Amino acid sequence: MSINQRAYPEPGAQSEALLMHFNHARYVYNLGLEQRKLNDKTQRQRGVRVNAATQQRELTEARREFPWLREGSTVVQQAALRDLDRAFVNFFKGHADYPVYRRRGSHNSFVIRDLSVRRYNRKWAAVLVPKAGWLKFRVTRAWAEIEAGTSARVSLKHGQWFVSITTPPAAKREGGRGAVGLDRGVAVSVMSSDGEMFTAPSLTGGEQKRWLKLERRISRCAKKSARRERAKEELGSLRRALNNRRHDWVEKSTTRLAVTYSFAGIEDLNIEGMVKKPAPKPDGEGGYLPNGAAAKSGLAKAILASQWGRFAQRLSDKMEVMKVPAAFTSQCCHECGHIAPDNRESQAMFRCKRCGHAANADVNAAKNIRRLAVCGGTLRERAKVRADANLQTA
Numbered sequence: 001m002s003i004n005q006r007a008y009p010e011p012g013a014q015s016e017a018l019l020m021h022f023n024h025a026r027y028v029y030n031l032g033l034e035q036r037k038l039n040d041k042t043q044r045q046r047g048v049r050v051n052a053a054t055q056q057r058e059l060t061e062a063r064r065e066f067p068w069l070r071e072g073s074t075v076v077q078q079a080a081l082r083d084l085d086r087a088f089v090n091f092f093k094g095h096a097d098y099p100v101y102r103r104r105g106s107h108n109s110f111v112i113r114d115l116s117v118r119r120y121n122r123k124w125a126a127v128l129v130p131k132a133g134w135l136k137f138r139v140t141r142a143w144a145e146i147e148a149g150t151s152a153r154v155s156l157k158h159g160q161w162f163v164s165i166t167t168p169p170a171a172k173r174e175g176g177r178g179a180v181g182l183d184r185g186v187a188v189s190v191m192s193s194d195g196e197m198f199t200a201p202s203l204t205g206g207e208q209k210r211w212l213k214l215e216r217r218i219s220r221c222a223k224k225s226a227r228r229e230r231a232k233e234e235l236g237s238l239r240r241a242l243n244n245r246r247h248d249w250v251e252k253s254t255t256r257l258a259v260t261y262s263f264a265g266i267e268d269l270n271i272e273g274m275v276k277k278p279a280p281k282p283d284g285e286g287g288y289l290p291n292g293a294a295a296k297s298g299l300a301k302a303i304l305a306s307q308w309g310r311f312a313q314r315l316s317d318k319m320e321v322m323k324v325p326a327a328f329t330s331q332c333c334h335e336c337g338h339i340a341p342d343n344r345e346s347q348a349m350f351r352c353k354r355c356g357h358a359a360n361a362d363v364n365a366a367k368n369i370r371r372l373a374v375c376g377g378t379l380r381e382r383a384k385v386r387a388d389a390n391l392q393t394a
Contacts (some may be wrong), residue, residue, distance in 0.1 A: 001169060001317065003146060007137040007154065007161040017132035018154060018161075024072035025080040025110040026102045028059065032084045033099055052085040073130035079111035079151075109155035115165070119143060127152055127163055137163045158236030169317070179263040181370025182315075183329070183362050186299070187347060189306040190253065191362035193370040198253045200306050201245040203238070211238055250310050258318035265373025267326035271309050275300035324372035333357050334367040 009015045032055050039050040059077055063070045069077070090096040116128040119139070125146065126134035135154065139146065149165035156162075181193035190198040203211060214235040221228035257264060278296055281289040315321055332339045333352035345351050350361040372378070 001167055002153075003141050003149070003165045003167060005137040005140060005146075005163050005165065007135055007163045009132075009135055009161055014132050014135070018129065018135070018156075020072055021076045021110045021129070021132070021154070022108045022156070023104075024069065025076050025083075026104065026107055027069075028077045028080040029084050029107075030101045032081050033101060036084075036088070052081060055081050055084075071131075073112075075112055075114075075130050076110045079113060083111065108157070109153055111151060111153050113151045115149045115152055117146060117149065117165075127165075129154065135163065158240050159233060160240070178261055179265065179370055179374050180257065180261040181265045181366040181368070181373060182257075183366040183369060184267065184269065184306065184308045184311070185362055186302040186306060188362055189308075190311060191360075191366050192257070193363065193366040195360070195363050198249075201242075201249050202305060203242055207238060207241075211235065214238070246305075246307055246310075250307055250314050254311065254315045254318055257315060261319065263320050263322070263373070264315060265322045265324050265369045266312055266315070267329060267369060268323035269308065269326055271303065275303055322373040324369055325378050327378065329365045329368045329372075330361060332368050334359070334364050334371070 009018055035055065035058075036050050056078060059074075059081065063074065063077075084099065087096065087099040091098050112127075112129055117125055118128075118134065119125040120136075123139055124136060125139050125143075126136045129135045145167055146165055149167050151166045153164045153166075154161070155164065183191045185191065188197050189200040192198075214231050217231045218228055218235065221231060278291045278293050281291045283289050312321070328339050330350075331341055331343055333343060333350075333355060335357040336352060336355040338352055338354040340353055343350055343352050344361055346361070348361055349358070350364040351358045
């Protein structure tokens with residue numbers, strides 16, 4: 001896990017050293033990516049392989065040859081190559097897209113290892129950054145957690161500095177009792193089987209208008225103009241506020257569930273596929289057929305705004321979580337097991353066509369998820385067992 005703290009570098013030499021580390025980390029990352037792209041199939045067949053180990057050795061040679069690169073920290077530059085290697089590992093595992101070049105201004109960060117921290121008082125501490133000295137940050141977490149950190153990432157986002165300290169995984173706290181099923185949706189971000197709603201925060205009406213106004217202003221401004229940069233900073237502050245709200249909501253909601261229950265069931269959703277752009281449909285005459293891209297774009301934005309992935313990840317960090325098949329959870333009656341699309345009368349209303357059971361659709365789905373997490377199997381199998389039992393009784 002990581003602990004994110006606001007940092008406050010000293011103006012002048014320290015800030016310039018941190019910006020130098022940003023530039024060196026980005027340069028080494030992009031150069032390593034270019035080298036891996038050039039390592040084609042023919043070279044691999046000849047036994048020429050480019051991996052993290054070979055690039056680390058070549059970095060040492062490059063530092064001997066280029067004095068400007070030698071001015072930076074080898075710790076920062078080696079960490080950039082480790083970031084690149086991790087990006088390729090995630091790509092080959094299917095967890096991420098192929099790595100892309102880091103642009104100036106959009107990837108202002110670097111990593112330091114063998115962390116050294118010192119505490120000044122209850123509110124302030126500092127982390128040692130190679131060739132930049134002690135970087136002060138505001139302490140908002142328990143010092144024991146910060147002191148246990150193994151590495152840190154220094155970043156600059158929308159004019160604000162941060163130190164994200166990586167710590168060993170925390171032991172899962174003693175939770176409550178019982179199990180809960182959680183249904184993730186768009187109208188209601190998360191609904192529990194006990195009827196408790198968790199809705200992700202969004203921008204207010206005034207903030208949405210301001211967001212659109214800033215986007216229009218940016219589109220009309222000349223590139224690299226001072227007016228455009230000011231508008232981008234304002235938009236960045238809005239985006240940062242929204243991200244902070246969502247992050248806070250995820251942490252508080254998952255902690256509440258972990259304290260109340262000991263076990264949770266959630267649907268095993270392919271979120272990456274659900275938000276992926278649909279493939280184009282050529283019509284054979286040089287044009288394209290409608291592929292529902294506009295409708296799916298709106299759904300994808302709503303899914304990402306509901307924080308499905310982050311919610312599930314943080315919940316699994318804090319308590320035991322079981323993923324269950326998502327098929328028919330919204331169509332199956334929790335009371336009698338009857339499965340039919342017509343059971344879902346509307347987005348919010350569920351009414352079974354067989355037994356007449358009526359309930360909130362999301363609560364009914366959450367109860368089905370809870371049952372699958374506790375008992376196992378699929379809803380089709382359980383519906384068949386119930387039907388056979390009813391025939392024997394009759």
